[in-house]
Amino acid sequence: MMIIPEKNKNQKQLLSLNELSKRKVVEHNSLITSIAKMDKTPLKMFELAVSCINTEEPPKDNTVYLSKRDLFAFFKVSDNDKHRRFKEAVEKMQKQAFFQIKEEEGKGFKFKSIVPIPYVEWTDYHDEVKIEFHREIMPYLINLKKNFTQHALSDIAELNSKYSIILYRWLSMQYNQYEHYSVKGGRRAEQVEAYRNPSITVKELRTITDTVNEYKDMNNFTKFVLDKPLKEINTHTTFNVSYDKIKKGRSIDSIVFHIEKKRCADDNSYKLGDKDYQDDKKQKSRNEADLLKQAMESKYTRLLSENFLIGMNDIMDTATMVGLQKNVYPLYDELKELIGLNGVKDHLSYVASKKEAYSKRNVAKYLKKAIEQYLPTVKRQNL
Incomplete structure (x- = not known):
């Protein structure tokens, strides 16, 4: 032998x-x-x-x-x-x-x-x-x-829990539809974007994960069916996924996922990080006072306030307003050029309907992420 x-x-x-x-x-x-x-x-x-x-x-x-x-x-x-x-x-x-x-x-x-x-x-x-x-x-x-x-x-090979696999398959289904309609058309921009930010009721999520009679306590359900599986998915697959809990009354009614495809290692495009409000090379000549003044006079500040996306504490916070003027409002200008001011209003109304209270979040970062995800869809449809 x-x-x-x-x-x-x-x-x-x-x-x-x-x-x-x-x-x-x-x-x-x-x-x-x-x-x-x-x-x-x-x-x-x-x-x-x-x-x-x-x-x-x-x-x-x-x-x-x-x-x-x-x-x-x-x-x-x-x-x-x-x-x-x-x-x-x-x-x-x-x-x-x-x-x-x-x-x-x-x-x-x-x-x-x-x-x-x-x-x-x-x-x-x-x-x-x-x-x-x-x-x-x-x-x-x-x-x-x-x-x-x-x-x-x-991707499946690296997942080590039933819930990770089930969630990954469901998220893939949603993101596949986002990619399909982004290219082929046939859906409104808001509908296309909803595939990348899909919502599912807790009742339906319990059904497809076969946990109707398990993890009755919401904290345990969150830990074992959401947090641990998503940590695996983010570590081992092509997706980065976060989520928001949406309340109805005092109970958690549904979950909104936010799916991003990981970028290639050689992709040097800008990513939002801890230095959102530091001046980059193109904006060093613009001082903070000018940005703050522009933000306070901007129609977008009024629209955000009307949609309860920012409050008085945000308006009084210099870093928040400078961040909005520098990183977010130029993107709203782009959207306005494509589909008009009413299109911006519709976008903000949609974001407001999907958000949970995010007092612990960076407001400008949240709004920048939302418009960055939405703009490419509108641009493709305008083509």
């Missing part, structure tokens, strides 16, 4: 990981918004199997073949017990895992419960694993002409 040098083994493993990094997962949005009745391991295994489907030439027998090497690399398993753990994961997926799908039909809804992968076959002496999808799940994975989402398998 020939012994393979350790170096060659490592090269083979690296090839597998590189292959995984290029794969995409494509699913119908109904599957994204369904209830995944499974924990993270079956859910990740399902995503891995879906990435093996060639959507251009779908498998006629609903079957794909996966390398054990790929599978162990995906789950970062390298110990001697990996075959037993793989067997247990497959058994758990087939006995416990299913999707509950809710679709509109007629005057009501149709509900489906589907075990996505009922058949898996492998041997202890061969690298190949045969995975057969249930026929009822296939329409959600192939021949997708509209209402589908694509995301990177490599």
Whole structure:
């Protein structure tokens, strides 16, 4: 028997990981918004199997073949017990895992419960694993002409909780629509922007994360279903996501997410940081007194006040007003040139409707982020 040098083994493993990094997962949005009745391991295994489907030439027998090497690399398993753990994961997926799908039909809804992968076959002496999808799940994975989402398998690989995966898939669905309508048109600017700042009720979020009867205390729900998963998503995926809680009365009614795509390492474009109000090279000649005077006389200050986006304490704060005049109002001028003053008013009304009390925030930073996100959409639509 020939012994393979350790170096060659490592090269083979690296090839597998590189292959995984290029794969995409494509699913119908109904599957994204369904209830995944499974924990993270079956859910990740399902995503891995879906990435093996060639959507251009779908498998006629609903079957794909996966390398054990790929599978162990995906789950970062390298110990001697990996075959037993793989067997247990497959058994758990087939006995416990299913999707509950809710679709509109007629005057009501149709509900489906589907075990996505009922058949898996492998041997202890061969690298190949045969995975057969249930026929009822296939329409959600192939021949997708509209209402589908694509995301990177490599992002899913790094997520280590069920809630992280579910949130990531849902956020990807929203951001995919933002990118689509930004380019293709067909939606008003406010509608397009809402895809990048999607809102979901707490009730609906509990439904898709299967936590209707868990984490009854809102603090625990926030910690385990929002904060920890989003920390994982921000660390390991292409997204940076923050959120606001929206109250209705005294209770938290909904969550508004704010999704940003991470920029490439060589992108040197300006990013808002801790020095928002320091003069840059182009504005060193302008002194603070002039900026403050311009801000106090600006029609935008009045509009912000009318929409309760700034209060008297903000107006009396020199740094806030200078920051608005220097970083925010020029962007409002751009928007005014594109769609008129009423367009600026509509934007501020929209921002006011989405905000929570942000006394702990930097007001100018918040408003600058909002207009920076909105302007590109308006510019593309004007083209």
